Amino acid sequence: xxxxxxxxxxxxxxxxxxxxxxxxxxxxxxxxxxxxxxxxxxxxxxxxxxxxxxxxxxxxxxxxxxxxxxxxxxxxxxxxxxxxxxxxxxxxxxxxxxxxxxxxxxxxxxxxxxxxxxxxxxxxxxxxxxxxxxxxxxxxxxxxxxxxx
Amino acid sequence: xxxxxxxxxxxxxxxxxxxxxxxxxxxxxxxxxxxxxxxxxxxxxxxxxxxxxxxxxxxxxxxxxxxxxxxxxxxxxxxxxxxxxxxxxxxxxxxxxxxxxxxxxxxxxxxxxxxxxxxxxxxxxx
Numbered sequence: 387x388x389x390x391x392x393x394x395x396x397x398x399x400x401x402x403x404x405x406x407x408x409x410x411x412x413x414x415x416x417x418x419x420x421x422x423x424x425x426x427x428x429x430x431x432x433x434x435x436x437x438x439x440x441x442x443x444x445x446x447x448x449x450x451x452x453x454x455x456x457x458x459x460x461x462x463x464x465x466x467x468x469x470x471x472x473x474x475x476x477x478x479x480x481x482x483x484x485x486x487x488x489x490x491x492x493x494x495x496x497x498x499x500x501x502x503x504x505x506x507x508x509x510x511x512x513x514x515x516x517x518x519x520x521x522x523x524x525x526x527x528x529x530x531x532x533x534x535x
Numbered sequence: 536x537x538x539x540x541x542x543x544x545x546x547x548x549x550x551x552x553x554x555x556x557x558x559x560x561x562x563x564x565x566x567x568x569x570x571x572x573x574x575x576x577x578x579x580x581x582x583x584x585x586x587x588x589x590x591x592x593x594x595x596x597x598x599x600x601x602x603x604x605x606x607x608x609x610x611x612x613x614x615x616x617x618x619x620x621x622x623x624x625x626x627x628x629x630x631x632x633x634x635x636x637x638x639x640x641x642x643x644x645x646x647x648x649x650x651x652x653x654x655x656x657x658x659x660x661x
Contacts, residue, residue, distance in 0.1 A: 455563040459633045464652045
């Protein structure tokens with residue numbers, strides 16, 4: 387794991403959690419949207435908070451896809467769940483919401499889980515038979531792609 | 536009956552979300568390390584090869600189903616039940632699916648991590 391790869395994981399956690407928080411802040415301005423008035427969703431797109439949230443969530447998706455290209459799914463998901471902690475801290479210190487004892491215990495558990503998985507390898511060795519290796523299945527296509535450079 | 540609809544929406548959301556995550560993970564493993572490909576071929580070719588991958592399109596479709604299942608679930612049940620239940624079940628479901636379909640080595644360390652995170656997410660609802 388290089389420093390750049392850790393930065394990508396941080397990007398997944400930060401872009402996802404801050405993006406969700408911005409969407410939440412924007413949708414409080416818009417109010418409740420009923421299934422019979424879906425056109426209100428278009429109005430929501432003109433809200434600066436919602437737009438900012440969408441931009442960050444696009445960044446989240448790009449970082450998530452990048453992380454999945456070199457790390458296991460069972461590594462990326464727990465490692466980036468620190469985003470739940472970021473949301474709780476934003477709720478406490480920026481939005482001044484009440485964070486209960488149960489939530490702090492939850493934050494502690496999530497942080498412990500992240501610590502557990504982050505100490506292990508990002509990509510586990512695949513079984514010996516290369517036929518079941520997804521990276522080998524498309525080797526001819528990737529070789530031709532590399533040949534274009 | 537409303538309770539049954541809520542849990543049906545949660546199960547549909549978890550199933551679709553796990554399917555989407557597995558398909559996207561498989562697609563990205565087949566595309567290769569994005570950082571290396573970016574250096575050798577440029578960002579536009581990387582984006583093109585990701586967007587053209589059939590598993591990527593299927594993964595996005597599964598994620599869209601999960602999103603709409605979440606919307607319907609929220610119209611029937613409380614967000615304090617649906618959000619933590621679906622998030623923690625998705626963590627556990629992803630661990631099982633990654634072992635079965637992606638042949639990932641889910642060792643004790645990862646099992647403990649997923650268990651801690653799933654329990655922690657549930658506690659965040661209180």
